Amino acid sequence: MKGTMLRKTLYALTAASAVALASPAAAEPLKVGFVYVSPIGEAGWTWQQDIGRREMEAALGDKVKTQYVEDVPEGADAERVIRDLAQQGNQLIFTTSFGYMNPTIKVAKQFPDVKFVHSTGYKTAPNVATTNARFYEARYVAGMLAGKMTQTKVVGYVGAYPIPEVLQGINAFTRGLRSIQPDAQVRVIMVNSWFDPGKERDAALALLDQGADIVTHHTDSTATVQAAEERGKYAIAYHSDMSKFGPKAQLGAVTHHWGPYFTKEVQSVLDGTWKSNQVWGGFKEGMVALEGFGPAVDDELKTFLKQQEDAIAAGTLNPFAAPIKDNEGKVRLADGALDDKGLNAMDYYVEGVVGKLGKN
Structure with a gap:
């Protein structure tokens, strides 16, 4: 009798473990990084980019976690910062200045599983998209x-x-x-x-x-x-x-208004549908x-x-x-x-x- 109860207990524990393994854990938020060319301040290009970041956060809530590095010079410093964000586990990184183009392409080759969006540039890769406003x-x-x-x-x-x-x-x-x-x-x-x-x-x-x-x-x-x-x-x-x-x-x-675009790009990564593309929007696109x-x-x-x-x-x-x-x-x-x-x-x-x- 004891043996039967023990077998039932072990079976129940094994079944519970299987269910626990099969059930997805609470999804970790998608980590998204931003590289800014100037201080955020109270107005200007970076200020407007950061408004877009905050709008995206508000739209997606706990599905996303963002971080940014501001006042990053174009060139070697940018490459270092972009690489550091990738190493910290950011799965999507927005690099928001023309001079970040080549550093973005270089780091993207080293992190093929990370997605990158470069603002105002023209070079793309399988994991690098570009965006610009008209x-x-x-x-x-x-x-x-x-x-x-x-x-x-x-x-x-x-x-x-x-x-x-x-x-x-x-x-x-x-x-x-x-x-x-x-x-x-x-x-x-x-x-x-x-x-x-x-x-x-x-x-x-x-x-x-x-x-x-x-x-x-x-x-x-x-x-x-x-x-x-x-x-x-x-x-x-x-x-x-x-x-x-x-x-x-x-x-x-x-x-310039980036919130809807940032939200769309992040959501596509969450959905597993993200693809490299080139977006250039003006009045029509808001x-x-x-x-x-x-x-x-x-x-x-x-x-x-x-x-x-x-x-x-x-x-x-x-x-x-x-x-x-x-x-x-x-x-x-x-x-x-x-x-x-x-x-x-x-x-x-x-x-x-x-x-x-x-x-x-």
């Missing part, structure tokens, strides 16, 4: 805003580096400006940095000294908007709404916007700008429709509209931009 679409409408508001017909533009992404913005802004003011000009100073508030401020002040009554920027800090506020001039912010730093100066802000309008922009002008935004989203207005001439008079496109290949190979200033590439 910043130039909102830049074109921002140029129209500047065209409606400028008195001197001179607009200043603080740029980071003369790469296609930055040139697309300068050229689209200029074409939008000149669609309103055909003889207006854009003066550009490149600071050769994504984030250097001191250089950005000096460049903005120099442009204001050259007669600009509106300044804008493709850099990360709020320095350009603050310089305009100090001088009693206007500014169009970039990356995020910077009205806190220029309540009278800011006419509007070209902003990845760019012109918002944060200041007190100087009335409702009539806001309505006009929204109409242009809707036309771009619908495909009836193209910021780079022919004819396109560079600022030396050479025809760059005679018919049609610039395609993505042409946009990503842009290496010139359009008509209306003062100066030559590489020279301030």
Whole structure:
């Protein structure tokens, strides 16, 4: 009898163990890492990326756990940080600056089971996707805003580096400006940095000294908007709404929105459906916007700008429709509209931009 009871007890224990083994343990959260090129701060490119990270966390709850490293220089430091995040068990890593492209590709080869998404680059791999926003679409409408508001017909533009992404913005802004003011000009100073508030401020002040009554920027800090506020001039912010730093100066802000995209990518990893791809979204996809309008922009002008935004989203207005001439008079496109290949190979200033590439 005892033997029978013992056998039953052992059987019950064995069966319970089998059930326990067959039952999945509570799923561990997916670890997701982010590499930021500048401090998060209170505005700018990295600030907007971090808003996207937090929106993704809010959407997915305890299914995800994120970590980030901010203010990571492009180059060797980036490679080290990306590798460290992979070694810490992050299964998806977002590398959020153009100069992280080659380090991302290199580390991805060493960690084939980790997924990577690189922002603003063009190189992919089986475990590396790329994403970008069509910043130039909102830049074109921002140029129209500047065209409606400028008195001197001179607009200043603080740029980071003369790469296609930055040139697309300068050229689209200029074409939008000149669609309103055909003889207006854009003066550009490149600071050769994504984030250097001191250089950005000096460049903005120099442009204001050259007669600009509106300044804008493709850099990360709020320095350009603050310089305009100090001088009693206007500014169009970039990356995020910077009205806190220029309540009278800011006419509007070209902003980027990453939360839905980050959420979609993370969810696809959770679902086991993630694939390397290249996403480039604009107004239509909700990845760019012109918002944060200041007190100087009335409702009539806001309505006009929204109409242009809707036309771009619908495909009836193209910021780079022919004819396109560079600022030396050479025809760059005679018919049609610039395609993505042409946009990503842009290496010139359009008509209306003062100066030559590489020279301030």
